[in-house]
Amino acid sequence: APQFPRYTRAEVAQHRTPKERVWVTYGTEVFDVTDFVELHPGGPDKILLAAGGALEPFWALYAVHGQPHVLELLRDYKVGELSPEDAAPPPGDTEDPFAGDPPRHPALRVNSLKPFNAEPPPELLTQSFLTPNELFFTRNHLPVPAVEPGSYRLRVEGPGGRALSLSLSELRQRFPKHEVTATLQCAGNRRSEMSRVRPVKGLPWDIGAISTARWGGARLRDVLLAAGVGDHTGDGEWHVCFEGLDTDASGTPYGASIPLKRALSAEAEVLLAYEMNGRELPRDHGFPVRVVVPGVVGARSVKWLRSVAQKDYKGFCPSVDWDSVDFGAAPAIQELPVQSAITEPRPGAAVPAGELTVKGYAWSGGGREVIRVSGGRRWGGEMRYNVQPDTVGPIWNLRGVLSNAWHRVPVTVTR
Ligand code: HEM
Ligand code: MTE
Missing domain, CATH: 2.60.40.650 (Immunoglobulin-like)
Known part of the structure; x- marks a missing residue:
């Protein structure tokens, strides 16, 4: 077998353009793929994303590369081996916070892979009144939390420091199941049309950041009453704050709030949903429990719900959502226009x-x-x-x- 020179990852990282030559690693091997860049069936821009580093995280996303002929092709470009100290921890998705995200339907139009944001093709959206779970648009800010249903607890804070801690089966058994057909729409739906006028910040949604499902779960009203929360809408601007189990690098969870009045209203039909179109809530849509607030911006329907608490209007909920963030001065978006x-x-x-x-x-x-x-x-x-x-x-x-x-x-x- 031929002897190959050894390189460190730092040396490989210096080869990122055709001028410097384009090097990549796969396993413990080093390849100079400069001459293949223009021939790449997926396009030169894609292959250059991996230049100077490991192929694994990219190939994990593009399964076409898992075929023998792709590895055979790569072998022709081998120029070296990684030096032993760098070869030791194999590169891979082990440190990728999104590695545990669920599989998704290939028909979804992806606006961002990590975090996952995708919409159904427009034609499929009007194929049926209820959007099938697999095609329902997905708006994630962070990796999908892995929740063990058996140990899941929902914390509901009541007045005077009292709190309720509900298991999934308690939520199902203590409160009657209520069903609501509701449409969720992201505030950023059709944003791409706005960026054509002048650039805007945010994901480039087309017309599909909207979907409809039949949700089943406990009424938020019933759960709040069980926690001792009464109707004190008279004294000030009370809100109910929801927090998700998805936290950012600083430990701040995704959160959003709605007025207490809406939370307690029987007509508003706010749900703590555990079912979507008659099936268990899928992981991308908040398994095991999410809030569904019919008729208002999707951002309020907090997924992977971990806690519900009351706040007066000055106590802002934590929020990592650009679409709906409370900027202090401007009131947060609730209802959306026609x-x-x-x-x-x-x-x-x-x-x-x-x-x-x-x-x-x-x-x-x-x-x-x-x-x-x-x-x-x-x-x-x-x-x-x-x-x-x-x-x-x-x-x-x-x-x-x-x-x-x-x-x-x-x-x-x-x-
Ligand atoms: C397709 C090789 C890197 C994205 C392919 C195919 C080959 C190939 C042989 C055709 C597979 C088939 O259809 O049978 C390689 C090699 C790479 C490399 C040798 C590195 C040395 C990348 C990277 C990305 C990428 C880093 C993405 C960031 C794609 C995509 C396709 C593709 C999207 C599908 C194109 C299509 O059929 O529409 N690649 N690839 N590739 N590759 Fe790569
Ligand atoms: N809840 C949590 N915990 N994390 C999130 O990223 N995204 C919100 C909302 N609830 C989000 C969340 C936004 S902006 C929208 S539009 C809806 O979830 C989308 O719900 P879906 O992904 O089920 O379509």
Whole structure:
């Protein structure tokens, strides 16, 4: 067998461009793939992402590389071995905080892989009124927490330092199961249309950051009453704060709040859900328990719920959410404005002359019913005489939220 020179990881890291030569490692071997960069079926930009480092974390995401012919191809480019001190801890996903994320449906359009943010293709969204769990849009800020259902406890803080600690089976057995069909929409839905006017911060959602499910669980109202929380909406601005089990590097959990009045309202039907479309809540959507707040921005529906507490308005909840963060001065987003979008035909489609069926969705924003959807000059979902703005310009904002202008789909008419 040929003898190969030994290199340290630091030496490999100096080869990141075609000019310096492009080196990568796989296992304990070093490869110079400069001449393959332009030939790469996945494109030169993709392969250059791994330049100077290990292939494993990238190939873990692109399973096409798990075929024998890919490894055979790589062998032709071998130039060395890693030096023993660097070869010892094999590179891999062991330290990747996202390594424990669940598998996902390949049809989802991914806006960010880590954390996972993805939306269903528009055509699938209007295929059925309830979005199948596997295709329901996913908005994660952090890795998906791994929760052992047997040891899960939900902490519900009551007045005077009292607190309730509920196991999953207590939550299921002590409180009647209530079911609600509710749509979740992210405040950043259709943000990509805003960035076309001027760049905005945030994930480039197309029209799919919205989905509908039938949720089953305990009413938040029942649980709060059991914890001794009474209706003291008279004295000040009380909120109910939710915290998730997903924490950022500083240990701050994802959190959000809703007014106590809504939390206690029987009509608002706020749920501590453990079922989604008749099945156990999937990991991406908050297993084992999430909040579902019908009719308001999706950010309030905290997943992987670990605690519920009351705060007066000055006690801000921790939050890592750019879409809904409490900036102090501005009131946090709760209800969203009237929204609609066209799912078929798709932009750029060639359509026959004559009559055309157009599909789409409409949403009232406040948990109210859509009265009608009008076309022509007043295109859009319409409820209680609220209409959508005709252009993005006047509603443009730096955070790229509440993007609800008329959705325009340019098509080519064929004869
Ligand atoms: C596809 C080799 C690095 C992303 C492929 C295929 C080969 C290949 C042979 C075609 C596989 C098939 O369809 O049978 C390599 C080699 C690499 C490398 C030798 C490093 C030396 C990367 C990296 C990424 C990447 C770092 C991503 C960051 C992709 C993608 C495809 C692909 C997305 C699928 C393209 C498509 O079919 O649309 N690669 N790859 N590759 N590779 Fe790589
Ligand atoms: N809850 C936790 N714990 N962590 C999160 O990242 N994202 C929020 C909300 N609840 C989030 C969360 C946001 S911004 C939205 S829009 C909804 O969850 C999305 O819910 P889904 O991923 O089930 O569609």
